Amino acid sequence: MLSVLSPVPGTATGLAQVPDPVFAQGMVGPGTAIDPVREPQTAVAPVAGTIVKLHPHAYVIATPDGKGVLVHLGIDTVDLKGEGFETLAEEGAAVEAGAPLVRWNPAEVEKGGRSPAVPVVALDASAEALADVVSSGEVASGAPLFGWR
Amino acid sequence: MAERRVKVESEVGLHARPAALFVEAAAKAAGEATVAKGDGAPVSAKSILAVMGLDVRNGDEIVVRVEGDGAEEVLDRLAEIAGAG
Numbered sequence: 001m002l003s004v005l006s007p008v009p010g011t012a013t014g015l016a017q018v019p020d021p022v023f024a025q026g027m028v029g030p031g032t033a034i035d036p037v038r039e040p041q042t043a044v045a046p047v048a049g050t051i052v053k054l055h056p057h058a059y060v061i062a063t064p065d066g067k068g069v070l071v072h073l074g075i076d077t078v079d080l081k082g083e084g085f086e087t088l089a090e091e092g093a094a095v096e097a098g099a100p101l102v103r104w105n106p107a108e109v110e111k112g113g114r115s116p117a118v119p120v121v122a123l124d125a126s127a128e129a130l131a132d133v134v135s136s137g138e139v140a141s142g143a144p145l146f147g148w149r
Numbered sequence: 150m151a152e153r154r155v156k157v158e159s160e161v162g163l164h165a166r167p168a169a170l171f172v173e174a175a176a177k178a179a180g181e182a183t184v185a186k187g188d189g190a191p192v193s194a195k196s197i198l199a200v201m202g203l204d205v206r207n208g209d210e211i212v213v214r215v216e217g218d219g220a221e222e223v224l225d226r227l228a229e230i231a232g233a234g
Contacts, residue, residue: 020166022165022166022169022170023165027169027170027173028165028166028168028169028197029197052198052201052202053164053201053202053204055164058164058165060198060201060202062198062202066198068197068198068201068202070165070201072165078160078161078164123196123197123198123201124196124197124198
């Protein structure tokens with residue numbers, strides 16, 4: 001089973017608490033979300049694999065057997081057009097779980113009137129494929145969030 | 150098989166939100182559904198990983214192909230999602 005790790009430090013909330021129905025209703029996929037600590041931080045890779053997409057505000061890592069994990073740094077943060085985000089890697093690169101990918105500051109995102117919630121989503125997966133989903137309590141960066149069969 | 154070329158007006162391209170809506174609509178196709186960027190290689194329109202990996206940006210032209218009963222209706226919906234600003 002693939003272990004998907006927290007990309008940021010904070011408090012696990014589950015997807016239902018994310019203030020965006022597309023994530024909250026699991027339309028993007030099942031998973032969980034983190035309410036991140038409000039301080040400058042480096043978001044990391046939740047799994048080992050290839051960086052399929054690296055936007056300043058979101059990224060997708062795919063494992064060698066094709067499991068894709070989306071990490072979205074805040075809600076509607078695409079509107080920031082990268083301001084306040086610094087990418088630390090390149091699309092197409094192979095990374096280990098925990099590799100630094102984006103510098104950002106959830107406090108600044110919140111100050112701008114947006115939710116800094118970080119959905120971590122298993123793409124093309126059914127909810128039944130996930131196990132031991134963490135949806136409450138404090139999590140450190142790199143702590144396990146869910147297993148993926 | 151039904152095919153349509155659509156200019157993507159979604160500001161973020163086919164990223165998280167529009168990609169999720171697009172894949173949800175494509176999943177309703179009775180047969181295969183694919184999407185390609187311009188004349189590039191088609192990928193499954195039913196896979197959000199494949200669609201997000203296609204890196205479709207605002208202003209790109211995509212070619213959507215759908216097979217099976219009701220293909221035109223599915224295409225209408227896909228074109229509507231991709232064409233929404």
